[in-house]
Amino acid sequence: MNRNSLRVNAGLRKQEVKEANIQVAVRCRGINRRDSSKRKKESEFSVDPSRSQIKSLKEHGKTYTFDRVFGEKSTQADIFKEIVAPMLVEVLSGYNCSILAYGMTGTGKTYTMEGGDPSTVPIIVNNCPSQDAGIIPRTLIELFNSLSKFSEYSVKLSFIELYNEQPRDLLSTENNPEQIKIYDDSRKGGVVIQNLEEVLLKDAMHGINILKQGSERRRKAVTNYNARSSRSHCVFTITIHIKETTTEGEELLKVGKFNLVDLAGSENIGRSGAEDGHAKEAGSINKSLLTLGRVIDKLVSDSAHVPYRDSNLTRILQDSLGGRTKTCIIATISPSRNSYDETLSTLEYAHRAKQIKNKPEINQKLTKMVLLKEYVDQIERLKADLQAARERNGIFLTPESWRATQDEIQDLKTQSKDLQDNIKQYQKEIHELNDKIGHMELIEISNRKAVAEFQGTFLSLASGLEAAISKSKTMDLELNEAMHNQLYTFSDQAQKNLIDSQKYIDIGFDQLDKRRQEIEQLSTDQNKAYRELYDEQTRLFLGYRDANLEAQNKLNSSFENILQGLRQVLDNHFSKINACHDKVNEEMASLMTTTQSHVEAQDNTIKLLQNVLMDTITSQQKRRELFYSEITNKIKTSKTIETTTSLNREHLSALERSYELTKSHLTSLEQEPNEELKTKIESIQTGVKSHNELSITAANSVLDALTSTNDSADKTLERLGQEHSKSLGIFSNDIEKMYSDMRVPLANIQDGLQNSLIPFEEMTREKANKTQRVYDDAISYMQKARNEVNILLTEKVKSEVSRKRTNSRVPLPISATFKRQKIDNDDAISDL
Numbered sequence: 001m002n003r004n005s006l007r008v009n010a011g012l013r014k015q016e017v018k019e020a021n022i023q024v025a026v027r028c029r030g031i032n033r034r035d036s037s038k039r040k041k042e043s044e045f046s047v048d049p050s051r052s053q054i055k056s057l058k059e060h061g062k063t064y065t066f067d068r069v070f071g072e073k074s075t076q077a078d079i080f081k082e083i084v085a086p087m088l089v090e091v092l093s094g095y096n097c098s099i100l101a102y103g104m105t106g107t108g109k110t111y112t113m114e115g116g117d118p119s120t121v122p123i124i125v126n127n128c129p130s131q132d133a134g135i136i137p138r139t140l141i142e143l144f145n146s147l148s149k150f151s152e153y154s155v156k157l158s159f160i161e162l163y164n165e166q167p168r169d170l171l172s173t174e175n176n177p178e179q180i181k182i183y184d185d186s187r188k189g190g191v192v193i194q195n196l197e198e199v200l201l202k203d204a205m206h207g208i209n210i211l212k213q214g215s216e217r218r219r220k221a222v223t224n225y226n227a228r229s230s231r232s233h234c235v236f237t238i239t240i241h242i243k244e245t246t247t248e249g250e251e252l253l254k255v256g257k258f259n260l261v262d263l264a265g266s267e268n269i270g271r272s273g274a275e276d277g278h279a280k281e282a283g284s285i286n287k288s289l290l291t292l293g294r295v296i297d298k299l300v301s302d303s304a305h306v307p308y309r310d311s312n313l314t315r316i317l318q319d320s321l322g323g324r325t326k327t328c329i330i331a332t333i334s335p336s337r338n339s340y341d342e343t344l345s346t347l348e349y350a351h352r353a354k355q356i357k358n359k360p361e362i363n364q365k366l367t368k369m370v371l372l373k374e375y376v377d378q379i380e381r382l383k384a385d386l387q388a389a390r391e392r393n394g395i396f397l398t399p400e401s402w403r404a405t406q407d408e409i410q411d412l413k414t415q416s417k418d419l420q421d422n423i424k425q426y427q428k429e430i431h432e433l434n435d436k437i438g439h440m441e442l443i444e445i446s447n448r449k450a451v452a453e454f455q456g457t458f459l460s461l462a463s464g465l466e467a468a469i470s471k472s473k474t475m476d477l478e479l480n481e482a483m484h485n486q487l488y489t490f491s492d493q494a495q496k497n498l499i500d501s502q503k504y505i506d507i508g509f510d511q512l513d514k515r516r517q518e519i520e521q522l523s524t525d526q527n528k529a530y531r532e533l534y535d536e537q538t539r540l541f542l543g544y545r546d547a548n549l550e551a552q553n554k555l556n557s558s559f560e561n562i563l564q565g566l567r568q569v570l571d572n573h574f575s576k577i578n579a580c581h582d583k584v585n586e587e588m589a590s591l592m593t594t595t596q597s598h599v600e601a602q603d604n605t606i607k608l609l610q611n612v613l614m615d616t617i618t619s620q621q622k623r624r625e626l627f628y629s630e631i632t633n634k635i636k637t638s639k640t641i642e643t644t645t646s647l648n649r650e651h652l653s654a655l656e657r658s659y660e661l662t663k664s665h666l667t668s669l670e671q672e673p674n675e676e677l678k679t680k681i682e683s684i685q686t687g688v689k690s691h692n693e694l695s696i697t698a699a700n701s702v703l704d705a706l707t708s709t710n711d712s713a714d715k716t717l718e719r720l721g722q723e724h725s726k727s728l729g730i731f732s733n734d735i736e737k738m739y740s741d742m743r744v745p746l747a748n749i750q751d752g753l754q755n756s757l758i759p760f761e762e763m764t765r766e767k768a769n770k771t772q773r774v775y776d777d778a779i780s781y782m783q784k785a786r787n788e789v790n791i792l793l794t795e796k797v798k799s800e801v802s803r804k805r806t807n808s809r810v811p812l813p814i815s816a817t818f819k820r821q822k823i824d825n826d827d828a829i830s831d832l
Ligand SMILES: Nc1ncnc2c1ncn2[C@@H]1O[C@H](COP(=O)(O)OP(=O)(O)OP(=O)(O)O)[C@@H](O)[C@H]1O
Pocket: 028, 029, 030, 032, 103, 104, 105, 106, 107, 108, 109, 110, 111, 112, 115, 116, 117, 226, 228, 229, 230, 231, 263, 264, 265, 266, 332
């Protein structure tokens, strides 16, 4: 173990750098026993890891989008794989990286960074991280796995907590560890933590054990939300040195630093149940987190001054926020409905932090010489310290310690100047506030005065109002009484008016009845005249209709006669044509029979000839076979003779000769019947041919006869058609003539009808005008009568009202009853 001064951003060099936003991930744990014991199970946020979004389900709830969102199903391995492993690669390539866990108490910051409670859950199982192992143990295991490919490397770690703003070394085993000091390095820049122990790690397990021990030393307390609530911020720093050899053979040291920060809970003091000392704790936690919030705000708003110095937490995290470190914030939230406000504030906080831009820079590689020089310097400093301690020669400080003290003094001076500036600023603000209070007091005095005045006015107004109310009540009573009296009088009057109007109406009705009777009489007369006219017209119409019907019937009967004649002519034509057709068919049938019998006779002759031919061939065959057997017998005999006696050989040759002769004779015989047959067939063929020719000639002559019959039938048909169209033309001419003959008498009938209608129309028109005039008279008379009734009624009412008004003490408006009565009267008149 090595007591050292840890430079939070040591070893950086100037280089071209790109800005990069801080990465922000949100982890929402599942409901646990503490949430469910409060029966606050349902969440008011919807967590959507696939879209990296969290949405408040309250009305007008906001949706927050982050770089990554982990839901309750996300495991420790998921967080490591997606967030930590890529950052570890960056650390190994020479970057400084930080991961900060932020959230209210009990939401899983320590669980995420370290894992489950090591006293109950093992961190390592079978040399592998357990399911509950958090970021730090997983990082250590993965780091040593990755480093195994390098020949030389070193891994150091430090572990500090900030409790009530005070830094404390969690690796120190001493009872009274040397006070850790945090100061700004004015020469090299950055923040230095002095007297911090750094442990050189042998392997991952070594680191995990140190984590366990350090974690045990951490301040913890029971809160409403967490049985083992961490009450401090803590920073676990892993520093890695890797030796590299350049192509030129120079040995360089690559440095990377990984800060793993578990912040204290950002809870509300009252709700977390923190009391007494813990309330102070919570206040101090909140103070450093408030400063962290202010730092974030200033960074986001690009402010010139960022108040890193206002808390030790922000001083340590200075390089991770807006500095040259690659940073990721993991905001942890609870799904419990009870924690809605805290969750919302965490989300707001994290969302703001997302906008912070860092300028990550790779650390400068150290040469062996530089490193040696650093170690030599350190040894010299320690030697000098030892010497001074041995000699006990007053206060001895090595130049390095002196410089560190000077830096610290300088830092304190800067802090004191900052504080003085702050005090001045606060005094100015207090002064302004005092002015405002004085001003407010003046306003309050004037307000009080105004209130007193207002009260006076209000009281006098109230008493006046009360008097007015009692007066108005008396008036109301009087008025009511007068109204009742008035109402009764008016109602009597209205009754009287109604009776008068009824009388007038009765008179009007009598007169109207009279007029109605007159009109009815008129209408009866008119109806009678109409009836007479109608009867006369009906009679005329019937006469014309009968005459017309007669003419129509005549026309129809002549039409019928013509059609009858035409039908007869056509029937004659068709019977003639049918007879012709029958004759042709008959002749065709007889021709067919004749031809059939000819063909049958021919067939018989051919069959006969064939039989004769077959008989001849068979007899010929028999004769030849007979002849052959005879010859064969003769040859046999002659051969027998030849073998018995050579003397007979000559006879034999003679026989042979005779055989030859016979043979030629036979051949001639054979040819002879063929010739005969041929001649016979030829003669038969000639006979058949001549017979056929004869038949064809006969058929042709029959066909010719038939064709000529057909032609004559066609001619007859044509003639008949011509005759038919001729008779049709005559017929249509007759009809046309008949129509032209009829046209004049028809026109005369129409004219007669027209002429008879004219006087009738005139008479009707006259009668209609007369009726109209009678109606107009009646209506004007009724109008006049109604107006008269109206005037009479109005005058009567008016005179009654004016008489009433002059008689009554208080002028009153026409009562509602009277108004209604008047409306009823008007309606009755208008109905009339
Ligand atoms: N994702 C999780 N899965 C399982 N258990 C969890 C998870 N997150 C938290 N827990 C459990 O919830 C309890 C509280 O978690 P933890 O101590 O990590 O909260 P915290 O945010 O660090 O609280 P505090 O700020 O008070 O220290 C612990 O018992 C822890 O094991």
